[in-house]
Amino acid sequence: MAPDIGFGSLLITLIVSIYGVGAAFYGEQKKKKVWILSAKRAMSLVFPLLTISVGSLAYLLLTNHFEIVYVSQVSSLSMPDYLKITALWGGQAGSLLFWSWLLAGFVSAVTLRKWNRDQDLLPWVIVVCLATLAFFVLLNTFFENPFISYWQTPEGITTAFSQPPGGIQLFPRDGGGLNPLLRHPGMIIHPPMQYLGFVAFIIPFAYAMASLITRRADDRWIQLSRRWTLWAWLFLSLGLVLGARWAYDVLGWGGYWGWDPVEISALMPWLSGTAFLHTVLIQEKRGMFKQLTMVLIILTYNLVIFGTFLTRSGLLSSVHAFSKSAIGPIFLGFIALNLIISLWLLNKRWITLKSRQVLTSFFSKEALIILSVVLLLGILVTSFWGVMFPKISELVTGQKVTVGPPFYERVAAPILGGMLLIMVICPLAVWSYASFKHLGRLLWKPFIVSLIGIALPLYGGLTRWPAVVAFWLVAFVLAVNAFEFIRRTRVRRKNKQDSLWDSIVHVLKRNRRAFSAMIVHIAVVMMAIGIIGIEFFQTETQGTIPVGGELSLGSYTMVYEKLDIFDTNDGRNVARAIVSVNKDGQIIDTLYPRRDFYYDSNQPVTIPGVRSTLVDDFYVILVDWKVVSSEGATFKVYHNPLVKWLWIGAWVFIVGVVAATWPDKKSKPLPVRSQ
């Protein structure tokens, strides 16, 4: 019954989506509002419909319906309920359905707007949103149906949705279980965040296309989609950080980012999305770079679809990729169609988007932002090229090659340094006109303060110059932002004679957008501190030691106390070492690095023991052990300085973006003080 309901509502969603596209198009062409209204209703219906479908699949997972192919692939009796829900996005078909459901959520939410203004955009927003949704639902209906089940036929076991001739339904007793790597709290939240970030970019893209189609050259589409864009960007960023955290906690290689092709495919839309957010700012303030803004949103949206294609087509193998599938060519076709239509449209409107404003100075805010956009796109091009090259090489020379972290790092590291430098100058630069002299006057004080960023590390015995430069840049960005804030508060105090507190509150309220941007940039700097710490100063050692034996790394010493091996009631065999961490002869912590072996999927997972402080992380992995032997166990130990700042920065980042999207209280004019 549940599979019928789930698949039925999936089919209805497909029909409703296609109908919505047709109705909106027809209504627009014939100027019949009734049809557009009907299309809008269709659009608000897709989310409830897909909720029924997702609900059915969740029900099947929770109630162990292993006759359903998807359920038996990703779930098992021993899995706790929360993991069974996680299994919803743990495999190809389910994650596609989940993706469509989130997409439908955003798409339906757009209809909640009052739409008393800008009605000309509505039909085209509907067409773009519902056409995309129809594509994904189509994949789910005909190629990756999560509701098909096992059947025993005279020819053997087969899979189908409805009963084949002479078929008897098979009911396996247990399923294969979820990939153990995915059984981690980080995995419960990382994919939904990543997906939310991906699908939310459909909204600004739809508005952009609607704006192009209706020949509007104004910024209205940007204003309408600003919040959606920021939320999309927040979710995408969080998805990336949570993924990094999951890698750090579960993959057990002591790092957080391995330049895995699928990580890169999630990074690429983030890079172009970040560039888009910044050119939008120039377009709003100066009316410039409208063409570039359009190019960037088209690029971002297509990179989102491209990322899904990379993970799902079986083109790449990585920890993230799903199994080989037939949907690859269809995806490519969809991306090609999307690109052709959107670029053709952009080309037709190219002249109308041309700005009459010109860049007047190399040191103006817009020039600096454009420079950082170019740098972001530089990482994007390198990443894209690095991901594609092994395939190209295989096609041309027949030989497979690996493009690994050193390739990307060589480009990304100096670019990140350059971006930090721009982040130093940008808050002080003004729109339209700024001279070097003007900037210099504002920069010299923060510059002197920032020298602490050189002095302290040098005093601490640091000799590697890239690291010294990196720390100096971090100090410089922080100093510039602090000085800028103090300057604004002082100006306010001088002019209005307010108390210090009132001035601070006023400055914060008045420039909320600017200050939320400042918070986000400081968060990026905090993350940069974490990245610099682990990239430049990570040290490691490995050794095999008996019980009571020691392994030293830097000022830390770990002592192997004990090894426990036991079975758990959720189907794992756990080998857990107890390790005490000593520093300067004092025991400061006890860690439990372990190796979980999952019986159902026959796979081991290495979980490190980590002692994390603001200064450094001491990270211990249990590599191997001998049960009955004096040889003891092999441990790999990492010392990761400052990495915690990466995670703290992520929290600050959330605060900044939420502050930027917080609704304005525009209706109440600010009280005017009488002197």
Next chain:
Amino acid sequence: MINHTKRFLWLLTSVLILAALIPGSTLAQGSYPTDDDVNAVAKQLYCPVCENIPLDACGTTACEQWRGIIRDKLSEGWTEDQIKDYFVDQYGDRVLAEPPKRGFNLVVYLVPLLVFVGGFILLILAFQRWRTAEPEVRSRKNAKRAAESRKAPDEYISRVEEELNKRSKG
């Protein structure tokens, strides 16, 4: 005779010192390499099965065997490069973290470089064009004047401002 012996001893010492200085011979035959020595080499290699996971971090049996090979070779006195070449001969260039810089592989390094150089040239040209498009905005004074002329009395804007002022006072 004594002279000869002395010379021979000198020669022997120099050869030994030189031998000790040549990288790779630091691990004399028979000395057992540590896990860290093995990992230092393994970090730079990728096995063809576990794509994108460096050899030092991979937990599969195959990768463990590879690390065993590295250990054996190190204890036989092989250098890091010799060991890497050995794996390349056996399994192809894909075992290296980066494509070797020769032949078609050069493309992977050249394209980002060209894109960067091209991008910056384009950017500079664009900046130049923009600046010459409005030559009067070159000096600060002129910029101010231009900004003021941009602010030139626009009836609509002044009315809006007036209206706003009234509101905030009301």
